[in-house]
Amino acid sequence: MIVITGATGQLGSRIVERVIERVPAGEVGVSVRDAAKASALAAQGVRVRTGDFTDPAGLEHAFAGADRVLIISAAIRGDGAVAANQAAIDAARAAGAQRILYTSHQAASKTSLFAPQLTHAATEDYLAGLGVPFTALRNGFYASTLNYYLGAALQTGELALPEDGPFSWTAHDDLAEAAAIALADDGVLDGVTAPLTAPELLDFADVAALLSESTGRRVTRVVVGDDDWKAAAVADGMPEFAAEFTLGMFRAARRGEFAVTGPTLEKLLGRPARTVREQLAAGR
Template identity: 50%
Template sequence: MIIITGASGQFGRLVVNQLLERVPAEQLGVSVRDTSKVKELEERGVRVRRGDYNDADSLMHAFEGASQFLIVSSDSLGETALQHHRTAIEVATKAGAKHIYYSSQMGASKASLFPPMVDHAVTEEVLRTSGVAFTSLRNGFYAGSALMMLGDALETGVLAAPEDGPVAWTTHADLAEAAAIMMSEEGPQGITPVLTGSATVDLAGIAAMASELTGRPIRRMVITDEEYRAGLLAHGLPEERADMFVGLFLATRNGEFDRTDKTLAQLLGREPIGMKEVLKAAIAERGTR
């Protein structure tokens, strides 16, 4: 049996849907904090059990009888995230895991200026010492984050953010499909090459694409890190999260996400979805609201 954690989230749910096209439903199980959010998966024959990274006993029940796991990274930061990952890896090992997949990120490094990348790097060390075969999926940076940074620029005509750098934006859908392909075929072990789109683009480029697609001028305006952080705090974001987002801009202008690789395209058998396609779909969706 294959177990996917975090299947009520965007990435985990997409992976399950992709796996359902490749393996029988009775071979799939999900571990989620709130089972009511994945009733449709249960209706399709997927085994649904409650599993919480803060509750090892619940994970042991959710992981029962499985040999292959996808551990989707925690949405927490720092030591809390690392404890979540350690617990999931330890329980999967005790449950008889033969292969653990983990949703890492292309920038995973202890030296990263973006805090989640440090968490990913440490988790990869835990996987190396687990004694179980593992695959760390070095996913490209989610394109959804670019849409978040775009914010209300389509309405205001101004994309205001700190200085940034090029990023290999990659869609959840493409990464989920690649994960399902690897898991259904007992894919490569160890740390994967970076799984990215075929091009990098910075926020100035995204503003230019949005201008072209909407026919309205959208100006890229650079603000200071301090101004950006103050704005996040003013909107009620906790300091830890505000610092995390500032760290993202520090990391992008340090070139941490400025590289691409052909591995994702080779896995998919096609070119990954590009940022312009992502923007076009997002603009069309806004237009229907």
């Protein structure tokens, strides 16, 4: 059995859809915090069990009988994320999983300026030290992140953000398909993968140009100082911790942490990856 955590989330739900295109639904299980939200999956024959990364006993029940478990990185702030991921990994191992997969990131590093990458690096190290076959999917930077900024840009005509650098913007749909292939097929991806990214590197100036092209409205990239941007964001209602978290992304970008692409994703998919231009045109 294949078991997938976070199956009602933006990435996990897509992965489940792609997996049940490859294997019978009865051979797929999901571990979710709220089983009611997965009722549509249960109706398709998917095994739905409640599991929470902060409740190891519940996770062992959710993972029971699994040959392969995909752990989608915990959406927990701070040091607790590493502990939660480790608890899920331990539960998968205790359940007898023959392979544990984890959604890591292209920029995973112990020295990153962007907090999630520290979590990914620590989780990868933990996985590698267990002696269990594993796959750490080094996903490209989620292109959906752009949605947090584009609405305001279209309203004002300015994409006003801190200084950045190139990003490996990659579509959730493509990464979900890659994860499904890794789950369903033997010998496809092992260990820490090469970067799973679309082939194009774009900074926010490039995104502004594409947004202008796709909408017909001129959008200008405006660079705002870190302190000024943070003050404005907090004044608009963003919690201070969230503003500082976001600044970490921009600081990492201008250091070049996300300026990495590779052919592995497209080779795995057997087709071109979706571009930012295509996603903007589709309204995503």
